[in-house]
Amino acid sequence: MNNNCPECFSTEGLRFTFSQVEIENKFYSKAQKEITETLECETCNQIIYPVNWNEDIERVYNYHKKLAKPKSTAVQLKPLAYLLILLDALLIGWAIYYFSS
Numbered sequence: 552m553n554n555n556c557p558e559c560f561s562t563e564g565l566r567f568t569f570s571q572v573e574i575e576n577k578f579y580s581k582a583q584k585e586i587t588e589t590l591e592c593e594t595c596n597q598i599i600y601p602v603n604w605n606e607d608i609e610r611v612y613n614y615h616k617k618l619a620k621p622k623s624t625a626v627q628l629k630p631l632a633y634l635l636i637l638l639d640a641l642l643i644g645w646a647i648y649y650f651s652s
């Protein structure tokens with residue numbers, strides 16, 4: 552983006568970074584709904600916080616926000632979870648077999 556940096560007034564360093572937080576544990580990973588965005592200036596290496604944004608930055612921000620599509624927030628099962636489900640099924644199968652014979 553070609554806006555002025557509120558800190559060093561350079562017009563070349565400003566850069567938006569959009570990122571999505573992902574919760575992850577052993578069994579599944581799930582992307583958070585909200586996207587966090589940071590505005591950084593590569594010229595003065597400052598993070599420009601929203602309080603310091605001017606109208607132009609705000610406009611660019613809203614434009615980019617529309618383009619940034621969040622990842623699906625559906626839970627994605629990991630292999631370990633599938634393995635446990637499979638083991639469960641085997642165990643139940645075995646139990647049925649064992650108790651019915």
Ligand SMILES: [Zn+2]
Pocket residue numbers: 556557558559560561564592593594595596597
């Ligand atoms: Zn700057």
